[in-house]
Amino acid sequence: MYRTRRGRLTGIAYLAPAVLFVLVFTAYPLGQMIWMSFHNWSLINPPRYIGLANYRRAFGDEQFWVSFAFTLKYTAIITPILIVGGYLLALLTSDNSRLRRLTRTTVFIPVVIGLGVSSLLWYWLFSTDFGLINKALQDLGVIDEPVLWLGVDADRSNLAIIASVSWKVIGFGMILFIGAIQAIPTEIREACLVDGASYWQRVTRVILPLTMRTVLVVTLVSVIGSLLAFDQFYIMTAGQPQNETATSVFYVYLNSFPYLRLGYGAALSLILALTILAFTVVQLLLTRRSHA
């Protein structure tokens, strides 16, 4: 179709606006960010070329490592919760009975609301004096005094935030796992039943291996999302105490905007982008395979 010269030109014309848009609003900023990362620039003074100094500075910057380690810790704790929890929910709700479908829909609702808004909601629930979580725990006799959940102790803040984000995004993995489980051919399921396999045998020998690729892809998507965490920490702890809960993106944000260290912020961005790229490449390789 459209194999004429005119046809080819028409095709290029259809493609041009999108290409132009990506060129101006993604590729150009990327180029500028790389350029900025080699400069010392604070908006007030003109940019000055300083070579790799911003990168060297990052490696000696204690807060950079604190943020990076904290982000990794957050990711390491939340990922298994989201993947194992999401998979168990998928196993529970992959049948198409009415109650299962309703559960599926309900678990997915928080996925469509904003992370910022859900963080504000949980900021209230975890609030020391006004939150329902302390109130409920006290009424149940689990705690005597209200607990300071957010912004005082880094680990406790992390746990509270992990609980809130798990509530918010666990349905994402679940829905994709359900899709993969339902895509298993009926013949295979029937064969297992005929062979008299128990439920757990079916899960571990058949369902899990056949949906492994989806599990890996969702894990990577989820890890990338967690490494880029910002909204929940900005809103729920504002990085407190002493920037101990400032994630990598948060630290990039702090440097670029409030501190106006544009060059240094760009170098940090680039380090972050390269870290993410490693995960993205694996993800793309995994998704590629499905087309073959």
Added chain:
Amino acid sequence: MTATVALRRSRTVAARSRPRRAGYLLGALCVAICTVMLLPLLMSVLASVKPTAEAAASPPTYLPHALSLDSYERLWTYQQGLPTYLANSLGTALLTIAFTLVLTVPAAYALARFPIPGKEVVFVFLLLALIVPYQALLTPMFLLFARVGLTNTLVGLAILHTAIQLPLSLYVLRNSFSAVPRELEEAAITDGASSWKVLLRICIPSATPAIVTVALFAFIQSWNEFLGALVLMSRGSSFTLPLILAAARTETSLGGTDWGMLQAGITISIIPCVLVYLLLQRYYVTGLMSGAVK
């Protein structure tokens, strides 16, 4: 034929008839899970209709002792007023949908149907935003927008949201256009229709589900997006809903946090997303599957 169907059905029934008690337990588990998922939302909605004093009470009450729309009234007039923020959020979301469709529908059509030299390279280039997270590009974006006067404008924020949304949209639409039977289009071309007509009359109608999916994702992403808005919108009058609520978390007329008003704002921000999702669930889920996994 009938026998096979009957056999298959009996097996399915056998598969479902797990021991009864286990069935009840799993049913109860489903109900418990639904409760846990809905409770935070329900509590927020309930807190939003508490009278002012009760909403600010410490320790808090579980259920409102009286109903009142005071919190919504305070939100209505908070700073620039709720209508401004709603209009900003809605305007940005609608512009994002428009920009995304205008850019990706023709591009996806070209990628699906036209013999363009180096097409695969162009496609990968268009997916650039998938490879570089937008969180890392915000400083140069801000500088670019500041230079051309797009900071603090809905168009500027919508451009950022479109840049975020473009790869997924292109991907979903290209797959959908590729699946349209070529015979229909070829017949139309033989009848002398231009490629533009073919796109408008045949491809777009056949790909409506994908277009709805793309619009839906663009809306939800734009309505909810926080960090980009935080960076690009510094003037109070151009804040979107998530921004003004995050600001209201700390600074309000009551001195401390106005918890009732905050819950009213949360409720209002959540409603459109949940409504749109419940109405268009099918599109959302298929879009998620084709975008994230395949």
